[in-house]
Amino acid sequence: MKRTSSSEDLQFNRRAALKGLAAAAGLVTIPGALAACSSSTSSPSGGGTSASGGTSGGTISFGSNYSDPAPKQAFAALVSNAKKATGVNISVNTVDHNTFQDDITSYLQGTPNDLATWFAGYRMQYFAAQGLLEPVDDVWDKIGANFSDAVKALCKGADGKYYFVPIYNYPWVVFYNKSTFTQKGYTVPATWDDLITLAKKMKSDGLVPFAFADKDQWPALGMFDILNLRVNGFDYHIKLMHNQASYTDSQVTDVFNQWGELLPYMQSGAAGRIWEDAAKTLEAKQAGMMFQGTNQVAAQYVTDGKKLDDLAFFPFPTINPSFGQDYIDAPMDGFILPAKAKNKDAAKQVLQYIGTGAAEASYLKYDQWDVAVATGAQVPTYNSIQTASVQAMANLKGVAQFGDRDTAPPMATALETAILKFIANPAASGIKPMQSSLASQAKSIF
Template sequence: MSDVESSGSTTSSPFATRRNVLRGVAGAAGLAAVSGGLLTACSSSSDDKKKTGGNAASIAGSTVTFGSNYSDAAPKAAFSALTASATTSSKVKVKVNTVDHNTFQQNITSYLQGTPDDLFTWFAGYRMQYFAAQGLVEPIDDVWEKIGGNFSASAKQLSTGLDGHQYLVPIYNYPWVVFYNKSEFAKRHYSVPTTWDEYVKLAKKMKSDGLIPIAFADKDGWPALGTFDILNMRINGYDYHIKLMKHEIPWTDQGVHTVFQHWAEIMPYLQTGANGRIWQDASKALEQKQAGMMFQGTNQVAAQYVTDKADLDDLDFFTFPSINPQWGQDYMDAPTDGFMLSKKAKNSDAAKAVLEYIGTGPAESEYLKTDQWDVGLVNGLQVPTYNAIQKKSVAEIAKCKSVAQFMDRDSDPAMANAMISIIQKFIDDPSTGNIASLQKSAESQAKAIYS
């Protein structure tokens, strides 16, 4: 773990693993608090541990600690710029404790039960509600009284717990889409597919041309959840997706079977050996034009192009093709990330001052000066630094009738964790018989989890 003042770049944790949203989080409520664990906040001075009086004069010069999972190079730089500008605006010093994404997610509950930082990075929607319901985070309704006019009703809802209180300040979201290199499509005279049949036909053509049609990786477990989500929303619609995530529809339903059948149809065109590959390596196959397409979030693919100093201007995307005309291309995953206040925060008044700044247009614009892959959420936000990917992201998200938050954020953590294992087994064996068996396994585990 590293302690770095906000005026400088954060230093990464010595643990070099990448993001894995779910592993270790399932069943998190039962984890015991761990003293001195990997996510335990580094100690601060006795003065910093005292809560301040709440006015500008009393918090000026005080310090808040910020637990961050922005461990990859590109988002870490953007977060450093954000916290530095927060200090300039609020006069509150921000000490960032960076832990690699994988470790952060694995230890989140023991972290919050132990000695957490004042603020920490996390996810909107169910993921936020899960920890709010356990009483591990502090409501920030007073912050939302000041920043609420900056956000849409949907952004506020994503920041609201099951008890009606607000617990998160959002910073950005990003779409899950199909990426490709413009130069490669132009050279090979490929056309962007808008229907399933066109998508499959293009994949076949790419394979015959000697390309990997679709770069694909699932060693971390979570990436393939996005493929299930988009197929589910394209085939069965958004409401079906939400009901399935809440187990209001059984996993043995024919709609789920149809999702896996469509996935099996394109399996011959997905990069082989996915369960042994991290998504960064799949992205490199696209960068190096060994692969023709890749379905993933801009938060990963575009960010990786930036990190690898690849030609970001050559990168483009299209929304996943239509399968069921009833739903067309109306829905997508567009996860929202943000920041929360620990229940055990030592300097909550100063921390709220930082959150109040983060929930403004200037704060999002400052973050997005460095971030070349996400898009801000403040109403009417004007960001001169948006590139073509970001401008297109704003437009495509706006076209959606509804956006989902990703399987691991829309469902119970234990169920999402169960689906990681089930989907990896499907990737190894996409046969019809195995699909039926995996559906039964998913339903059995869902009954136990949701009971």
């Protein structure tokens, strides 16, 4: 689908935004250191005080994809505090995360809730451009001072209006168990050669070097993203996502060739495995590493009652020295106001509260893997994973939003399908035809 502004303008705005996003994480104050199953919860009705200090109230419904136990608890705390702060009665409709994402278009076109969980950046802009989201500039008039310019840019549509209020972000990194590395004498790899050498050693030691799953298809996009960022850099990666570079380029061939070298050390049978089960392999110390987001791996450790003390991570190693470890995926999650919402005024009251450091802190009190994006947010409960996340994002030169968020949804689906076929058969002879197919689909999609 064509965007409402020129591709060059959108690319320029995205690049400027992403290059500064990591700085927002660095501004978080850390003492001493740096959702088709559905459920509903509601708060008793009654008056209250709005985030701006005036009396308010009303009733709204909130569509949520926070379906896993740990984020569901954090979201419940956020909703409870939002009710207290605004006097708005809030009912929550929780839907399985993948189902929510797969059905988002029909959801927004039909009878959506008054507020919904969603993703920052291009994936939000895509629906805003279709008129499916309500602008919330009046909310940002009140909360704007709480966020950096980089965060603000990721909350705007291509038309320059605000359509999104954030709550947190999180990095995609390589996880490992500290005890395993200590016991085996492993060292954190800094380069690609170091990584392959370590993977070979892990395999000879009887470990699966990389826990890996792709039954839901989106997890492998993260590996494509990081390899593209490491091999070709941030600007090329974003150009490819926006169809300003071609999937037939030699740079894309290089990405798949690089992946082909690593694939023998990644857990086999990925097409039939969900990421939660891959994480359990790491938990059980049957795997040495796993590349995924803290929002998944660390959250799964918490869900499974495992201690986070033994879990650590490092940024994906350098491949091209020109780009080093300067870029990562660090998706930013938050909330949208559907254009077909029934009670927009009350919904905006809730968004105004959510756009505060206090709201983020109330969520992160129960969230041990994400980090705040509001400047100066007081989050005294940060653990080693969250503190390390802030540090990992503090000096980055560019932050992408993930493969299924940085491009048009149909293109993300096409790329997911191609990657699944590549994982099943990574032979070099199949790479060029796959690239041609992706380029043909991109031509029709964009």
